Amino acid sequence: MGTLVNMAAFVAVVEQGSFSQAGRELRQSTAVISARVAKLETEIGVRLLYRTTRQVVPTEEALIYFERCKNILRDVENAEASLTPPDRNPRGSITISAPVSFGRRCLAPLISRFCESHPDLQFRLQLTDRLVDLVKDKVDIAIRMADLDDSTMKARRLAHDHRVMCATPEYLARAGTPEVPADLLKHECLLLRFPGSTQFQWQIIEGGRLVTVPVKGNLDTDNGDVLTDWVLEGRGLAVKSVWEIIDDLNAGRLVRVMLDYPPNSHPIWAVFPGGPYPPPRLRLWIDHLVGAFQSWDPHHPERFG
CATH class of the missing domain: 3.40.190.10 (Periplasmic binding protein-like II)
Known part of the structure; x- marks a missing residue:
């Protein structure tokens, strides 16, 4: 299990481009992230990162290892998701992208209330009216007000945008x-x-x-x-x-x-990457989101959930 935790730290450093940013992403100190990567390098006997005062540069071996680590971590998460009882309290973070007005007026209050009963979840709400790439931008769920044409994504209908x-x-x-x-x-x-x-x-x-x-x-x-x-x-x-x-x-x-x-006018969708076993935290939040919007009235947009 320790190796998996060290792998997660290494992947975060490569994705974020720095130890400090990886620490913020994983909610750990920079020193802890640095120690985990150093331990991983010792375990596998290969240098993964060149460290300077200004940047972190992956070695050639690290770029190959990075892709393998991401696949391993994803497989582990999917395996755990397939076995997690529905009544277990999930942990972890959920990154949501939503249009600015909709996110501020409708989603933010809903998230705030949801966190009261699920304190082990962390939400990162990104508000933008641009269309984000869920994979590239590392977004778990995006709110879309449009007709969908990306068959690689899964979607749940929330409401209708009149x-x-x-x-x-x-x-x-x-x-x-x-x-x-x-x-x-x-x-x-x-x-x-x-x-x-x-x-x-x-x-x-x-x-x-x-x-x-x-x-x-x-x-x-x-x-x-x-x-x-x-x-x-x-x-x-x-x-x-x-x-x-x-x-x-x-x-x-x-x-x-x-x-x-x-x-x-278009439906309002919750869109998320496809896969056989969404993490329990995503399943829990998406189900709650769909259920909450059943009582949503565009004439009273704050009164629901």
């Missing part, structure tokens, strides 16, 4: 209210856009069909909260999830438009 097109009454009084898709080209459309996007376009439902409509605007961002700020400032039209702006809709600060041509 979206609307909206603007402030002041903007509509100044620029007019769009009634048909062609009218959108006459308006400032506020856009959620990421590097690599080559077109400005929205997808709407027209006569039961999904239609892509070109739009234009002077403002685009990769952050959903910024987009909300802009639409509330009267800068133009935006497509937003109901749960994000329900208070503004109820208060009259925002108005729904194009009701006969609603924006395309």
